[in-house]
Amino acid sequence: MLTIPKHFIDDIISHAKEAAPLECCGILAGKDGTVTDMYKMNNTENDPDKYLMDAKEQFAVVKDIRAKGIDMLAIYHSHPHSPARPSGIDTKLAFYPDAIYIIISLQDSEMPVIKGFLIRDGKVEETAIKIN
Amino acid sequence: MPVKVRIPTPLRRITANQGEVDAEGVTIGGLIEDLEKKYPGLKERLCDETGAIRRFVNIYINEEDIRFMQGKDTSVKDGDEISIIPAIAGGSEV
Ligand SMILES: [Zn+2]
Numbered sequence: 334m335l336t337i338p339k340h341f342i343d344d345i346i347s348h349a350k351e352a353a354p355l356e357c358c359g360i361l362a363g364k365d366g367t368v369t370d371m372y373k374m375n376n377t378e379n380d381p382d383k384y385l386m387d388a389k390e391q392f393a394v395v396k397d398i399r400a401k402g403i404d405m406l407a408i409y410h411s412h413p414h415s416p417a418r419p420s421g422i423d424t425k426l427a428f429y430p431d432a433i434y435i436i437i438s439l440q441d442s443e444m445p446v447i448k449g450f451l452i453r454d455g456k457v458e459e460t461a462i463k464i465n
Numbered sequence: 466m467p468v469k470v471r472i473p474t475p476l477r478r479i480t481a482n483q484g485e486v487d488a489e490g491v492t493i494g495g496l497i498e499d500l501e502k503k504y505p506g507l508k509e510r511l512c513d514e515t516g517a518i519r520r521f522v523n524i525y526i527n528e529e530d531i532r533f534m535q536g537k538d539t540s541v542k543d544g545d546e547i548s549i550i551p552a553i554a555g556g557s558e559v
Contacts, residue, residue: 427519
């Protein structure tokens, strides 16, 4: 199970709201299933219904994670107008089967919904996230 | 002259869990062929049916993205460090 300190959840929701109506994206890293580091990333996709992490920034984060001796635990992105579940394109472009894909839905702007999923070989499975 | 290639977590199943492997070649394309001999199945994860590097695979020589160099024809030299990094992308249902 993935454990995420509450302040990171607040930061992810703020990130999603700032980016809306576009999608936001980022990386959560840590050790033994507990998130210790959050990286807000730039979305370089021009299409408002897609996201693509800035490749150069992603490379820098990969190196930072390695230098800190932690692991990439989760990848988050927002769905400004749709539910918190992976879309067809999310499933097709899920290249990290060991990471938890977190989706923040702002469909109900008063009540953001955050869910985590494992996406492996085209199969999607919801996985629990513990917030503390 | 072998160069060091960093393998991302999702591809380590193919490299017997190694995060770093050695490969030989004078270009990125050559390195990929050498890697495929040692770790069959790796090439199709990096290249499409036409042999081009897949759109969602980023490859770096040291700090440089090969897309902004000569792609697969970019030459590599002794001591270079190659990093393979699958992109992170997706979207919403429209
Ligand atoms: Zn999505």
